[in-house]
Amino acid sequence: MPELKYLLFMGCVIPYRISSYEISTRKVLDKLGVEVVEMPEFNCCGLPLDPVNHDMMLTLAARNLCLAEQQNLNIVALCNGCFGTLNHVNKELKEDRKLRERVNGYLKEIGMEFKGTITVKHLIYVLAKDVGFEKIKDNVQKPLTQLRVAQHTGCHVIRPGKVVGFDDPENPTALKTLIKVTGAKCLDYMDETECCGAPIIGVNAEIPLQLAREKLDHIRAVGAQAMITVCPFCHMMYDLNQSRIERTFNEKFRIPVLHYSQLLGLAMGMSPDELAFKDLRVDASELVSLL
Amino acid sequence: MAETEKGEAKETEQRMVLKITDVDPRFKYEISKIPGAEKVMLCFQCGTCTADCPIARFSDFYRPRKLIRMTQLGLKDRLLSSDVIWLCSTCFTCIDHCPQDVGIADIIRALRNLSVRERDMPVVFKELASNILKTGYAYMIPELRLKKRAEEGLPLLPKANLENVAKLFDITGLSKILEKVGT
Numbered sequence A: 001m002p003e004l005k006y007l008l009f010m011g012c013v014i015p016y017r018i019s020s021y022e023i024s025t026r027k028v029l030d031k032l033g034v035e036v037v038e039m040p041e042f043n044c045c046g047l048p049l050d051p052v053n054h055d056m057m058l059t060l061a062a063r064n065l066c067l068a069e070q071q072n073l074n075i076v077a078l079c080n081g082c083f084g085t086l087n088h089v090n091k092e093l094k095e096d097r098k099l100r101e102r103v104n105g106y107l108k109e110i111g112m113e114f115k116g117t118i119t120v121k122h123l124i125y126v127l128a129k130d131v132g133f134e135k136i137k138d139n140v141q142k143p144l145t146q147l148r149v150a151q152h153t154g155c156h157v158i159r160p161g162k163v164v165g166f167d168d169p170e171n172p173t174a175l176k177t178l179i180k181v182t183g184a185k186c187l188d189y190m191d192e193t194e195c196c197g198a199p200i201i202g203v204n205a206e207i208p209l210q211l212a213r214e215k216l217d218h219i220r221a222v223g224a225q226a227m228i229t230v231c232p233f234c235h236m237m238y239d240l241n242q243s244r245i246e247r248t249f250n251e252k253f254r255i256p257v258l259h260y261s262q263l264l265g266l267a268m269g270m271s272p273d274e275l276a277f278k279d280l281r282v283d284a285s286e287l288v289s290l291l
Numbered sequence B: 001m002a003e004t005e006k007g008e009a010k011e012t013e014q015r016m017v018l019k020i021t022d023v024d025p026r027f028k029y030e031i032s033k034i035p036g037a038e039k040v041m042l043c044f045q046c047g048t049c050t051a052d053c054p055i056a057r058f059s060d061f062y063r064p065r066k067l068i069r070m071t072q073l074g075l076k077d078r079l080l081s082s083d084v085i086w087l088c089s090t091c092f093t094c095i096d097h098c099p100q101d102v103g104i105a106d107i108i109r110a111l112r113n114l115s116v117r118e119r120d121m122p123v124v125f126k127e128l129a130s131n132i133l134k135t136g137y138a139y140m141i142p143e144l145r146l147k148k149r150a151e152e153g154l155p156l157l158p159k160a161n162l163e164n165v166a167k168l169f170d171i172t173g174l175s176k177i178l179e180k181v182g183t
């Protein structure tokens, strides 16, 4: 049994506008006996600057990895983007001596050195592997057997498959199993592994909105009462932008989008208030009334 | 829709006759020296990346296969001046599906980096960079949000070491780039 203690890497988007994810995750982890330690210092994981300057991304990521090494703690990330970036850079720097030397050359200027002593995990990896499905099941007090939901795992938590190597990138099952453990039914739907499109919304809004519309359509088609996400970017695309999608395409979806931590929290007996349901843009009160 | 019109214009532009003067035969070597882009010459143009690309499905002109071919041919100016390279959403589906293990999304990232160095970048990236330089965070987190955190019982957000961040901007050459393109 690994020690359930991690350095919490929240990223930028969650404190900026998706605190419901943070609030519910902290509550759920606490109740499961997972200890999280705050970052002593923080800078963006680096992902937003990869298109601009790859070395800058590498160095920003590496600086965060060094902070975790100094604390001798593995990182848990809640955002797919942060996880993908920190994990990829961590692995590359461990394996590629030349790259490590280059990045350490930059880090030396700020008195740091990447050593390669920690690992990076996404919240769902911590839940599925380190905590384990059994222990989660033991903590379910109110099985959500009335609910039928659909999951959206997202991209950077499964792809590139060769780099992440935790779940099957063609047919990811971790989140589905985590949903089933709560007692809710997890429905299959068309094109489950398709991207939310969020990374390009600042350059071109039309395409991501079409992508998100299509996913909501596929989810509605199988009769899901809610969508479950594990990334603040994905959540923004489907929750925050859902009314914009409805306006743009003249359609009605009204599909609540919950963070997995909110779904699990409900099953563990917490109230929607405790889990910051009021912060969701798409009203979930009808869903809650089913419980 | 605007997207389609722009797309048609792009199509015509890209179908222009190739002139030998448009081609930079060294470009493929320049690109393949960049980490992640080493395998650009292994692409045999099967089209799997385009077929499986979510952006290509909703765009009339975004075609990752074509971007790789243009890179192989050395159509440097056309590539680096095109808005098209900014449309990849880095979902990495193409990386997983390519039979030749060409790091398509990494090559597109390399093209973007070069385009930034030699030309400019979409304004959204200037904002992100400037926010990170000022706060360590990619978004300017409003005071109200910080106050609300306390009400919600959340711990203080970790602060950035802005001196370190600024230093990294300098030594990776990003500060110079930002200065050149203007913010």
Ligand code: SF4
Residues within 6 Å of the ligand: B042, B043, B044, B045, B046, B047, B048, B049, B050, B064, B065, B068, B097, B098, B099, B100, B101, B102, B104
């Ligand atoms: S899938 Fe690979 S080999 Fe096929 S066209 Fe795309 S990059 Fe080339």
Ligand code: SF4
Residues within 6 Å of the ligand: B049, B052, B053, B054, B055, B056, B064, B087, B088, B089, B090, B091, B092, B093, B094, B095, B104, B105
């Ligand atoms: S990574 Fe980019 S090019 Fe590749 S499939 Fe995704 S959006 Fe298309």
